[in-house]
Amino acid sequence: MEFSILIFILGSMIGSFLNMLIYRLPLQISLINPKRSICPNCGNQIKWSENIPILSYLFLKGKCSNCKEPISSSYFFVEVLSGGVFVALFLKFGLDTTFVLYSLLFSLLILLSFIDLKYKAVPDYLLLMALFLSFFLPNFVFGDALMFAGGFVLLDFVVTFYIQNIKSRITNNEELQNQKALGEGDIPIVAIIGGALGLKLGLFAIIVAAITAIFPALYGQMKHKEIETPFIPYLFLGLFFVLLFGESIYMIDVN
Ligand SMILES: [Zn+2]
Numbered sequence: 001m002e003f004s005i006l007i008f009i010l011g012s013m014i015g016s017f018l019n020m021l022i023y024r025l026p027l028q029i030s031l032i033n034p035k036r037s038i039c040p041n042c043g044n045q046i047k048w049s050e051n052i053p054i055l056s057y058l059f060l061k062g063k064c065s066n067c068k069e070p071i072s073s074s075y076f077f078v079e080v081l082s083g084g085v086f087v088a089l090f091l092k093f094g095l096d097t098t099f100v101l102y103s104l105l106f107s108l109l110i111l112l113s114f115i116d117l118k119y120k121a122v123p124d125y126l127l128l129m130a131l132f133l134s135f136f137l138p139n140f141v142f143g144d145a146l147m148f149a150g151g152f153v154l155l156d157f158v159v160t161f162y163i164q165n166i167k168s169r170i171t172n173n174e175e176l177q178n179q180k181a182l183g184e185g186d187i188p189i190v191a192i193i194g195g196a197l198g199l200k201l202g203l204f205a206i207i208v209a210a211i212t213a214i215f216p217a218l219y220g221q222m223k224h225k226e227i228e229t230p231f232i233p234y235l236f237l238g239l240f241f242v243l244l245f246g247e248s249i250y251m252i253d254v255n
Contacts, residue, residue: 011086012053015079042067148194209238
């Protein structure tokens, strides 16, 4: 129990670092200069006492201590999420290399998810890092990774054909003629899921991702705006959920 608390603190500190990366990497701001984070609104340097994961956000009531401009709640959310993910992985695997590898992978996936949510695009080098890291996961099956990546490309081809040639004519919307169905950035993540979980559980994870991604899409339809739903956050959810609970759900099914 006490050890779980330590792991949570470690995870939230990693989350705090991820927050810096989420902010700096897409804007191509150096990671070492400025050394300390600054308020994006007033440029005030953030003191170390204001940079304690989770707690500082609560003490500052989500506002910059200098200009009182609200700080995005995603900072707080990333720290809590990272802490929670680390504890869940620790409870599942114990403190071994599997835990370390999955912690690194999920840190990258949190980073990718939040950049995807913010910009609807992610840097390729982060995808490659995640893919390369996944090769070292225990029981990683290359064949399954390739099958999932290939399946995803085929699905993208079919759905894109539908959108560009059928849906665009039905709805008389010429903009759709240039729209792609799925993001290219999703392919490496889908490959990671297939390789790490295998065919059966991997497919389960993709279904979980697709079902959870329906909700924001429906919300967009209700509000009558065509929003592009970033898919990486949902793939992250699917992989995380099935990695932790997939096998036990199948056990219930069998018995
Ligand atoms: Zn400020």
